[in-house]
Amino acid sequence: MPLLKVNRERLKRSMDQISTIGATPRGGMHRLALGDKDRQARDLLKRWCMDAGFPVRVDPIGNMFARRAGRHSDSPPVVIGSHLDSQCMAGRFDGPVGVIAALEVLRTLDDQRVVTQAPIDLVNWTNEEGARFSPPLLGSGVFTGAHDLDFALRQTDKEGLSVQQELVRIGYAGAGPVTLPVRKYIELHIEQGVVLEQAAIGIGVVTGFVGIRDTKVTVLGQSTHAGPLAMDSRRDALVGAAGMILAAREIGLAHGPDARVTIGKLAIPSDSHSVVPGCVEMVLDVRHPDAHRLNAVVFALQQRFRAMATDSGLAVHFEDSWYYPPVVFDSGLRSQIAEAAAGFGYSHMELPSRAGHDALNMARVAPTAMIFIPCRAGLSHNELEFAEDQDIAAGADVLLAAALAAAR
Numbered sequence: 001m002p003l004l005k006v007n008r009e010r011l012k013r014s015m016d017q018i019s020t021i022g023a024t025p026r027g028g029m030h031r032l033a034l035g036d037k038d039r040q041a042r043d044l045l046k047r048w049c050m051d052a053g054f055p056v057r058v059d060p061i062g063n064m065f066a067r068r069a070g071r072h073s074d075s076p077p078v079v080i081g082s083h084l085d086s087q088c089m090a091g092r093f094d095g096p097v098g099v100i101a102a103l104e105v106l107r108t109l110d111d112q113r114v115v116t117q118a119p120i121d122l123v124n125w126t127n128e129e130g131a132r133f134s135p136p137l138l139g140s141g142v143f144t145g146a147h148d149l150d151f152a153l154r155q156t157d158k159e160g161l162s163v164q165q166e167l168v169r170i171g172y173a174g175a176g177p178v179t180l181p182v183r184k185y186i187e188l189h190i191e192q193g194v195v196l197e198q199a200a201i202g203i204g205v206v207t208g209f210v211g212i213r214d215t216k217v218t219v220l221g222q223s224t225h226a227g228p229l230a231m232d233s234r235r236d237a238l239v240g241a242a243g244m245i246l247a248a249r250e251i252g253l254a255h256g257p258d259a260r261v262t263i264g265k266l267a268i269p270s271d272s273h274s275v276v277p278g279c280v281e282m283v284l285d286v287r288h289p290d291a292h293r294l295n296a297v298v299f300a301l302q303q304r305f306r307a308m309a310t311d312s313g314l315a316v317h318f319e320d321s322w323y324y325p326p327v328v329f330d331s332g333l334r335s336q337i338a339e340a341a342a343g344f345g346y347s348h349m350e351l352p353s354r355a356g357h358d359a360l361n362m363a364r365v366a367p368t369a370m371i372f373i374p375c376r377a378g379l380s381h382n383e384l385e386f387a388e389d390q391d392i393a394a395g396a397d398v399l400l401a402a403a404l405a406a407a408r
Contacts (some may be wrong), residue, residue: 003343004112004404006396011104012389018044018100019092028383029092033085033127034062034163039170041084045099045124054106054122058174061142061152062126062167068106070119070407076181077119078406080105080399082189083128083358091385093375098188099124101396105403116407118183125358132157135322140358143179144365182366184333184406187359188399189370190387194378195351202394203341203348204372208328209360210289210352213298214321216281217305219244221314223270223278234276238268240314241280244305248284251304255297260287260354283321289352291326324360333369333402340401346394371398
């Protein structure tokens, strides 16, 4: 059978339409999980699927599944998709590209009257971003057994609203089993980096995930009035934390080019301009494709932080938040993706994912792979995030071919 291509005009039209829900003035997206805008996007996706004849099932954590039947209805499905929620004031491609491309795959197969052996399910995962409810990858985590359902439903946002309350409020508290057998899982996503763009490559065959280790760091000094105490007598936790942030960058660079070290979350409980901070809380995010080197970077950071705290009369404590070990994707699926890209004449290369995606959880339970497409300047989680229409369409073509091969 010749390789099928998706309907480019319909794909663009659907992307443009869903991007209006939660759109920001600079062309980005603000659509937090289980908020009103997320409900509107879910409703639109559900209507599109139902209108096309793909029944929609919602599970107890709010994951949405739309099924295109196969010849063997009792066979585990090939699952394709991503997520519709966004970070705060972020981009409109991170997540929705994978969901809308999956919908276009199902529509194209219907247009061409292709019968697959196994069903193909589109999925929209709940709370992938973790911007409103922590931890991220929550819906796929429940589906794969990484999190208990009760734990996930109890998680609250800054206003104290729980996942369960919001699922009920927006009408997406589903029923039935929280997990089902999966034949294979394939996810299309923008790269969120510059490797493909700089190499002028159209398709990324993702080899797997780098390891990710997050640690809560608490720096303790002594709170006091900002006026009376001389500066050389202070035990200023924020000054100590500032030095540690600079040291984190230095250590990350020293373990290059593969290490990534970030402190992107900082809290000062005293939160007053007239108080010398006695406590600072930070989240240290460390990533590396090799598990041993990842742990070596974390050890080096903790050793340096402890020494800096001692020299400044401070204390520092570390608490592990979460750890995702490196993951290698299924070699057969990766080969099918590469063969599909070559068949279409699309340039392609292998590269790892340095960001977390729902495929990380899915790799626990089924053969899994990802397809990357370029994004401009590597910008993501940013209103200026951008992917070209032709790159999205090419990625959808490869997703179609890979899903079709997996469902045979």
